[in-house]
Amino acid sequence: xxxxxxxTEALKIxxxxxxIRNFGVxxxxxxxxxxxxxxxxxxxGMLSPTVAGQALALDYMELEQKRQMTIKAANVTLYYEYxxxxxxxxxxxxxxxxDFTGKVTRSLRALDGAVVVVDAVEGVMTQTETVxxxxxxxxxxxxxxxxxxDRLIKELRLSxxxxxxxxxxxxxxxxxxxxxxxxxxxxDKFKVNIANDSVAFGSSKDRWGFTLNMAKRAGMGxxxxxxxxxxxxxxxxxxxxxxxxxxxxxxxxxxxxxxxxQRYRIPxxxxxxxxxxxxxxxxxxxxxxxTVMMVTNVVVDPQAGPVAVGRLFSGTVRDGxxxxxxxxxxxxxxxxxxxxxxxxxxxxxxxxAGNVPALLGLxxxxxxxxxxxxxDVAPFESIKYVSEPVVTIAIEPKNPRDLPKLIxxxxxMHTEDPNLVVTINQETGETLLSGMGVLHLExxxxxxxxxxxxxxxSKPLINYRETITAKAGPVMSKSPNKHNKVFIxxxxxxxxxxxxxxxxxxxxxxxxxQIAKALRDSGWDAxxxxxxxxxxxxxxxxxxxxxxxxxxxxxxDSLRSGFTDSMTNGPLAYEYVRGxxxxxxxxxxxxxxAHRTYAQLMPASRRAILGAMLLARPTLLEPILAIExxxxxxxxxxxxxxxxxxxxxxxxxxxxxxFTVLQGEIPAAETFDLSESMRGATAGxxxxxxxxxxxxPVPSSILSxxxxxxxxxxxxxxxxxxxxxxxxED
Numbered sequence: 001x002x003x004x005x006x007x008t009e010a011l012k013i014x015x016x017x018x019x020i021r022n023f024g025v026x027x028x029x030x031x032x033x034x035x036x037x038x039x040x041x042x043x044x045g046m047l048s049p050t051v052a053g054q055a056l057a058l059d060y061m062e063l064e065q066k067r068q069m070t071i072k073a074a075n076v077t078l079y080y081e082y083x084x085x086x087x088x089x090x091x092x093x094x095x096x097x098x099d100f101t102g103k104v105t106r107s108l109r110a111l112d113g114a115v116v117v118v119d120a121v122e123g124v125m126t127q128t129e130t131v132x133x134x135x136x137x138x139x140x141x142x143x144x145x146x147x148x149x150d151r152l153i154k155e156l157r158l159s160x161x162x163x164x165x166x167x168x169x170x171x172x173x174x175x176x177x178x179x180x181x182x183x184x185x186x187x188d189k190f191k192v193n194i195a196n197d198s199v200a201f202g203s204s205k206d207r208w209g210f211t212l213n214m215a216k217r218a219g220m221g222x223x224x225x226x227x228x229x230x231x232x233x234x235x236x237x238x239x240x241x242x243x244x245x246x247x248x249x250x251x252x253x254x255x256x257x258x259x260x261x262q263r264y265r266i267p268x269x270x271x272x273x274x275x276x277x278x279x280x281x282x283x284x285x286x287x288x289x290x291t292v293m294m295v296t297n298v299v300v301d302p303q304a305g306p307v308a309v310g311r312l313f314s315g316t317v318r319d320g321x322x323x324x325x326x327x328x329x330x331x332x333x334x335x336x337x338x339x340x341x342x343x344x345x346x347x348x349x350x351x352x353a354g355n356v357p358a359l360l361g362l363x364x365x366x367x368x369x370x371x372x373x374x375x376d377v378a379p380f381e382s383i384k385y386v387s388e389p390v391v392t393i394a395i396e397p398k399n400p401r402d403l404p405k406l407i408x409x410x411x412x413m414h415t416e417d418p419n420l421v422v423t424i425n426q427e428t429g430e431t432l433l434s435g436m437g438v439l440h441l442e443x444x445x446x447x448x449x450x451x452x453x454x455x456x457x458s459k460p461l462i463n464y465r466e467t468i469t470a471k472a473g474p475v476m477s478k479s480p481n482k483h484n485k486v487f488i489x490x491x492x493x494x495x496x497x498x499x500x501x502x503x504x505x506x507x508x509x510x511x512x513x514q515i516a517k518a519l520r521d522s523g524w525d526a527x528x529x530x531x532x533x534x535x536x537x538x539x540x541x542x543x544x545x546x547x548x549x550x551x552x553x554x555x556x557d558s559l560r561s562g563f564t565d566s567m568t569n570g571p572l573a574y575e576y577v578r579g580x581x582x583x584x585x586x587x588x589x590x591x592x593x594a595h596r597t598y599a600q601l602m603p604a605s606r607r608a609i610l611g612a613m614l615l616a617r618p619t620l621l622e623p624i625l626a627i628e629x630x631x632x633x634x635x636x637x638x639x640x641x642x643x644x645x646x647x648x649x650x651x652x653x654x655x656x657x658x659f660t661v662l663q664g665e666i667p668a669a670e671t672f673d674l675s676e677s678m679r680g681a682t683a684g685x686x687x688x689x690x691x692x693x694x695x696x697p698v699p700s701s702i703l704s705x706x707x708x709x710x711x712x713x714x715x716x717x718x719x720x721x722x723x724x725x726x727x728x729e730d
Contacts, residue, residue, distance in 0.1 A: 010079040013086050015352050017259040017285055021251050022311070022356060024092040024107055026135060027117035028127040028689070032147040035204040036117055040078060040091065040244050077339045077346075077356070080248055087252060090356040108138045109269065109380075110296045110311035110356050113255025115247060116142045116174065120166075120201075121151040121659075124173040126628045126691050132174070136181045136190065139265045143199070143250040144174055144192040150203045153229045160222040171199055198254045200246040208237040209246035258354030259285035262313060269294075270313075272378030281314035287352040291315025291323070291373035294380045295365050299358075300412040301345075308365040309340060309358045315373060317357055318350040325362070326370040326379045335361030379509065389421050389434035390623035390668050390692060393441055394458040395448075396431060402453050406431070409451050413444060420444055434463060436692070462669045464710065465538070465578040465621040465695055466570030468492055472615035474585040477608035478728045479600035485728075486559065486601070487586035488608035490616050493579045497522050498539035508535050533584065534560045536567045540580045551589045551596065558598045559584060562605025571610045572618050572720055573710040578695060582609055611726030620703060621695040623668040628661065629678075629688040636660050638681035639688070646670035646677075647699075665693055 013019045025036060078089040092107045108114070114135045118128060135142055146167055152158045158166060175191045182190050192198040194212050202209020215221050218240045228237050255261075266282045273279060281289025295310040321334045338345040338358040351357045365371065370379040397406045410422045410433065421434040435441040441460060448455055473489030497519065500506045506518050512530065519529035533556060534542035542563040546552060567577045589596045627648065629639045639662055640650055648666030655661075666674070671690065678686055698706055711718060 010077065010088055011348060014088055014355055015287060017257050017354050019085070019087050020090070020257050020354050021087060021113070021255050022090045022111045022258060022261075022354070023113040023115060023251050023255050024111045024140075025117060026108075026114045026131040028119070028122070028125040028131075031117050031119040031122070031125075031128070032204045036115070036145065036147065036243070036247065040089075040247060080244075082245075082248060082252055087248075088355075089248070089251065092356075107296060108135055108140050109294055110309075111138075111140050112258060112261035112265065113141045113143065113251060115145050115251065117145050117147050118170055118174070119151070120146050120148045120170070121155060122630060122687060123170050124177070125630070126626060126689055128174075129177055130691060132177050133181045136178065136183075136186070139183075139186065139261075139268050141190055141255055141261075142174075142178070142192065143254050144171065145200045145202065145209065145247060145250070146170055147202060147204050149201055149225065150206060150229060153226055160226040163222050163226070167201065196254075198250060200250055202241065202243050202246060204243060206234055206238070207243050208234070208241040209243035210241040211246050211249060214241060214246060214249075262354075266313065270378065270380050278314070278372075278374070278377055281353075284314075285353045286314050287316050289314040289353070290377070291317055291321065291371070292377060293317065293323075293357070293359075293371040295367055295369040295371060298365060298367055299340075301360075304360055306363060306365065307338075307345065307358050307360050308362045308369070308371075309356065310371075312351060312353050312355055312357055314353045316350055316352045317359065321373065323362065323371045323373065324375050324377070325364055326372060326377055328364045328366070328369065330364060332362045332364060334359050389436055390463050391436075391441060392432050392434040392461045392463055393445070394430045394461075395433050395445070396456050398454040398456055405451075406448070406453050406455065409448055409453060413447065460672060461713075462622065464573070464575045464623075464698070464706070466572050466575050466613075466618060467577065467579045467621055467697075468613050468616035468618050469697075470617040473583075473612040475608055475612045475615065475723075475727045476730060477604050477611060477726055479596075479604040481595055481600055483590035483592075483595040484600055484604055485586075485588040485730075486562075486584070486604040486608045487588075488605070488612045489583045489585050490609070490612040491581050491583075492616075493539065493541065493581045494522065495579075497524075497541070498579050501535060501537065501539045501541065504537075506535060507537070528583075534563050536564065536577075538567065538576050539578045540567045540582065543581065543583045545583050545585060546587050549587045549589070550591075551593075552587060554593075555587070555589055555596055555601055558596075558601035559587070559605040561598070561602045562607075562609060565602070566606045566609040566613070570618070571614050572620060573707050574714055574716060575620070575710065577613075578621060580613065582612075607726040610721075611723050614721070614723040614726070620698040620706060622698050622706075624665050624693045624696045625668050625671060625690040626693040627664050627666050627688060627690045629664075629686050630659050630661050631682065631686045633660050635682040635686045636662055639678065639686055642674070642677045642681050646674070666690070667696075668692075 076091050078091055080087050080089060092111065116128070116132055118124060132142060149163070152163050152166060171192060171194065178191050179187055197211040197213050200209050200211045210218070220240060225237065228234060262285045263283050266279065267274070270279070270282065278290050278292055282292055291312070292314045293310050293312045295308045297309045299307045299309060301307055317334065317337055319334060319336050322331055323334060324331055336347050337350055338347050338360065339351070340358045345358055359365075362371070368380070370377060395406070397403050410431070414420050414422050423432045423434070424430070433441060433444060435444060445455065445457055468490055469492060471489070471491040474487045475489070476485055476487050478485055497506070500518060500522065506515055512532070515532050516526070516529040519532070520526055528543055528545065531544045532541060533544040542560060544556070563582055567580065570577045627643065629636070631639070636653065643650060643664050643666055646666055647670055648664055650662060650664040652663045653660060674690075678688055707720060708718060
């Protein structure tokens, strides 16, 4: 095994771009990511080889060790010698459970390649597809490691010949996903192949793995693997096929160094001026160019404060450097530059472009922030999440004096994980915590309790959306003083435009021309596309279609506030609105500015919008989860029964060798006891998972009941207001 090198020795080669690799380990939950990472740590001398496979060293939180589940994305820098050459690997072990998929998305921005780990028995599952799609969207190059080969022998009892056919099907499944999700010019480049060593096979638990070239050199193959397990002789496999060599040789050979990867990744993830000095420096990964870094994760150190971790695309960051925080619109100074080694930070003083620094001292850096040594740099394109928070709990401390500590803890948790959303209900004073699923919130509340705060939580609540299904208006509402008139019409937005807004491809940081072009490309009228006055990130848009109105510009902020408020508190149940186009049709202001203040115009705008929405056949949308169930044929019937009993439906059933795969969908509101129901119906034999799929109208048979229960919970009057309560007569 290569001898361990100190951080000082590793620093000697970090300026040599050819010797740097930035990669992550991504997979479905329980497919063996962290166990695989153990072997890589052992190869770098950071972990004893005797415990690799069981230590779960990068699951350094006590909660992760207890649950045998990766929750946080762990960074580690490895030094490794291969074929006489030294390399530095910046590696991130990412979560696999769908509730933590936001952490995967952010991690990928810092990486150039990903080791996709797939369980040999379970094969490609829904979350495998999700994380691979995320990687391809970031132009992160995949290599494939098929883990748990021992299960094919011990559980399925496959011969060596059948093992090879089985594994070929998994490789074909992965390449089919690459063919679907990769951009045209990368489909063939990014596909994995046994022949070129971009595929490895092994068992992370047993600490062995090989590529085709390793097998040829050793004169061994699947027959010898089969014989080793049936005879119980594993030492030969481990000595001839060290797992770290299989993984790291794939990474070295197929994942490009940063100066190569940035040439094709920067045009995808940064939309600034391609003729600028900054763009050229990032494309070349220039150590001497302007310092530009994208923050992909913020870890709150209890003693030192927030630590901003991310990818340095150009320049060199040093202790004491002054940075512009582009999104936060402020300047802050770096106290110290470090590298993350699992839970520990090694202070290094400086790091050049192409690396993943951990910066102490940036109090206002958040995930997604762009850091720059020069002013007025375009921010990085917003990170797109494949899901959004759909479950909420109310949370309060048992002891009222712990409230400030609870608020601080929640703020720190949101800083580390932006997918945990904290809101305060202004009317009830409730603190609400929203997450990606029940597990996400369960982990969050456990972390709060671990911080020494006793809390009381409500039962999980589903986050609904309000929408409109028809056109309505124009309608008119007057300001409270009756001196201003606002005319509004509304109509549903197309799903195409909603998705462009939610994924950040249309956002308020874009200039008018960029927004107008994106909308014209989506089928909008050119004149209407030029009039966008506000964009709500949940998928709503405010358009100004007035002509020659006096005092409009100075009144627009107040009118926009009415739009923002009505999109936050819809007319049916004060839920967020999704998919509404709100058009300012006409505006009649009073000549005296004393009569057209915010206190007059904001309520007029809000009332007109809500009145128009109530005429546009409003309804509730509920979150729908995709569900995938795998198991032997006998469990599929009971699984179908569970799904259909919970308002779900089956979409597809396929047979894969000895397993049957069921794909369906189920409302999130019906999943709180899904685990118990599925285990009971299938005697615990089903392997299943869920992931956010989209929004769908609540069935009319239960719509009024759900609206009533939400209004009661929020302390609203029991009946939905009438349009006439918001609309005035001329």
